[in-house]
Amino acid sequence: MACSGSSACWVRARTCLKQKGRWLGRLQSRALQFSTSSDLEHPHVDMSHLLVKDHPQRPSALAQMRAALTTHGYFYSSNVDCLPQTYIENVYSYAQQLHALPTEQKRHCARPKGTYSGSDVGVDELAYEAGSTASVRAWDYSRTRFPTSGHNYPDVTCSVTGQGFFEFLDDLYERQDILGKALMTGFAEMLDLPPETFAQCFEGHDMGTIRLLRYPPAETPEEAARRQVASYGISPHTDFEAFTLMHQSAAGLQFLKPGGRAWLDAPVKKEEFVVIVGDVLERFTNGVLRATPHRVLQTEWERFSIIRFNAMRPETLIQPLPEFISKSRPARYTPVTMQKHMDTTLTRLERGLGAWEKGNPGRSTSANYVYDKPS
């Protein structure tokens, strides 16, 4: 792929920036700047301590995870056997094949008849911050959210594994589920809940989604013109599901420091998935865990990412659990099913209402949305 987060990629990215100072000027003028952050600032959990049964380090891994999610809202997960680096590279290579399809074929697979979106086919990413525009292009896959028949999917065989679209993405989904289930169990344990609390709503027909994203570089005048009007790679938001696994090929992703006003760059780590909190865990925990605000800047370089939203089954009732409610901390969130939370949030986005209230730094409106009825 063009940019895999390698040192060569970084050299290329830096050279690009030097050559095209006007882009940097534009980014700076919008105050969407890269911050300086050292790797030491970024929490990390060795997932083998949770994936291997009865691992002696499990209690300390749970404590690290809890500290990371309650203070930073994210952590880097390493040693995930089911998602090794060579496998991640294959995913990027397949994503690159999909994104390189001729526009006509992408148009055939565009939403709502398919699962592709991008300005090249006239279907922009929904604006999380109302009124903003994003340069991202996406191939989405879900076992339950999009119908398998009557929907247009790309007929592209992975040049490395020989798998087609469904086979390839379902294999990825299955591997992510191994990590996802370990995390769901771990989240419950770190919060002193019965281990199955979240995992039992996750198994079966959950509403999870994989996104293979591409943020195009401004290599052609046409693309440069499009990007001139785009405000972001992706505008600030929280994810609507329980938690998200993220992997990026190149820099661009930022997290909002909890309680802070500053955005922090997420470093590129080739072998590690970033784990962030979504709306559902915020609502279940009555705000003990907070959905993690994040955004992607307009970068000068091409960028790919692999995103997996981990959701519950559609009928799951999401409401503050009794363990998180007390006289001094009454329930702050109204009950809602997973299905209704997704439908309402997406409908509001389609109507241009956004899911993020602009401000300094702004706030998620999807995490706190007040429902009149649960379903």
Ligand SMILES: O=C(O)CCC(=O)C(=O)O
């Ligand atoms: O591309 C990324 O790193 C983030 C994408 C994202 O936040 C999303 O699809 O919700």
Ligand SMILES: [Fe+2]
């Ligand atoms: Fe997101």
